[in-house]
Amino acid sequence: MSNELLEDLIGKRRYLHENPELAFEEFNTTAHIKKWLEAHNITILPLDLETGVVAEIKGAFAGPTIAIRxxxxxxxxxxxxxxxFKSKTDGKMHACGHDFHTVSILGAAILLNDQKDKLHGSVRFIFQAAEEIAQGAKIAVEKGALEGVSSIFGMxxxxDLPVGTIGVKSGGLMASVDKFKIKFNGVGGHAGIPHNAIDPIVIASQYVTSVQTIIARRLNLFDNAVISITSIHGGNTWNVIPDSVELEGTVRTFQPDARAAIPDLMKNLAESIAQGNGGSVEFIWDDYLPxxxxxxxLEEIVRKTAADAGYNVVDGVPSAGGEDFAFYQTYIPGFFVWMGVNGPQEWHHPEYDLNEEAIKVASEYFAQLAVNVLSK
Ligand SMILES: [Zn+2]
Ligand SMILES: [Zn+2]
Structure with a gap:
């Protein structure tokens, strides 16, 4: 990448950083990405998206279509x-580095556009809205962003990784995120006459401790999962047994099989504890993020592309945070990597920042990865 292009991308990143927009409000960001793509004659696909942009570069030779997101x-x-270039909008910030992702993938598109006469296939660029609320990928797929795409890549x-270091790991890299609500119904009554009541506090208490046995006794040792009950509400005075208790919480795991098994295990346990105590239960599961x-x-080509370019390839350490790139991977094979940016703080911190030299690494990496995948 020329210094001139890098300077240009840094300028664009700073513009986006100064003008952050929240999920589904990315109208100005969308307009700018379109303008920047059009300046390089890169085709924008006519997808019916309110915010976000999908573009494509068609190679000179026939071949598959892959996507970079x-x-x-x-x-x-x-x-x-x-x-x-601090945010000009009070209370809004690019604190997850999506401004960096955007210009890096734009950079990859610009680099690939210059090589399209030797590309065997097409590369689609998905500039996706609303990742932070885990909705944008789902909508992009519904509107056709993956149509005809054989594999997808992202970062x-x-x-905490230096610029020039890329973290790579097959299998689970970021956790599934699911939510649940459980309402234990008993029969309210006098605290001194509990045999005439069905005490939902006793039922809920048994459940809170027993539910952890799902991790310890029902899941495979090699399946990592966490069940956290984060809210418990029931009763409002000292001498009355309430008629219900409500729990809320979240489940995280890295194995799709474990994720699939946990809701029924949790529901069955809730039902048996409730019924064993004479009560009943309402169990609501919310599939949030895979x-x-x-x-x-895809691991070999992802690793080799980075190593051949002289980057430091390390094993990717999984994160229990969620990421809606996961939705694409439920449809087609995909690979998501960690890109070192040497920042002072973790994601979502008010002092989050990054080293902009990483834009060059990320743009060149994804352009080369696309060339390599298509020439395989
Ligand atoms: Zn984030
Ligand atoms: Zn993010």
């Missing part, structure tokens, strides 16, 4: 960095 949205966080910046589940068949 960036997210584009910011967060409702008040920026507390001292950078000269998240990683502040596992970022990297396809092992």
């Amino acid at each position: 960036s997210d584009i949205d910011a967060l409702p966080i008040k920026e507390e960095t001292q950078v000269p 998240h910046n990683k502040p 596992v970022v589940n990297n396809d092992a068949n």
Whole structure:
């Protein structure tokens, strides 16, 4: 990449950073991405998206279509960095580095556009809205972003890795995120006459401790999962047994099989504890985000592309955060990597920042990866 292009991309990143937009409000960001793509005569596909852009570069030779994805949205966080291009909108900030992802994938598109006369196939660029609320990928898929696409690639910046270091791991890289609500129904009554009541506090208490045995006794040792009950509400005074208790919480795991098994295990346990105590239960499960589940068949080309370019390839350490890139991987094989950006703080921190030299690494990496995947 020329210094001139890098300077240009850094300028664009700073513009996006100064003008952050939250999920599904990325209208100005979308307009700018379109303008920047059009300036390089890169085709924008006519997908019916409110925000976000899908573009494509068709190679000179026939071949498959692969996709590279960036997210584009910011967060409702008040920026507390001292950078000269600090957010101009109070309470909104690119604190997850999606501004970096956007210009890096734009850079990859610009680099690939210059090589399209030797490309065997097409490369689609998905600039996706609303990652932070885990909705954008789902909508992009519904609107056809993956039509005809055989595999998809993406990244998240990683502040704790140096620039030029790429973290790679097959299988689960980012956790599934699911939510649940459980309402235990008993029969309210006098605290001194419990045999005339069905005490939902006793039922809920048994459940809170017993549910952890799902991790310890029902899941395979090699399946990592966490069940956290984060809210419990029931009763409002000292001498009355309430008629119900409500629990809420979340489940995280890295294995799709474990994720599939846990809801029934939790529901069955809730029913048996409730029934064993004479009560009943309402169990509501909310499938929120699947596992970022990297396809092992793509690992070699992902690693080799980075190593051949002289980058430091390390084993990707999984994160229990969620990422809606996972939705694409439920349809087609995909691979998501960590991109070192050497930042002072973790994602979503008000002092989050990154080293912009990483834009060059990420743009060149994804352009080369596309060439390599298509020439396989
Ligand atoms: Zn984020
Ligand atoms: Zn993010």
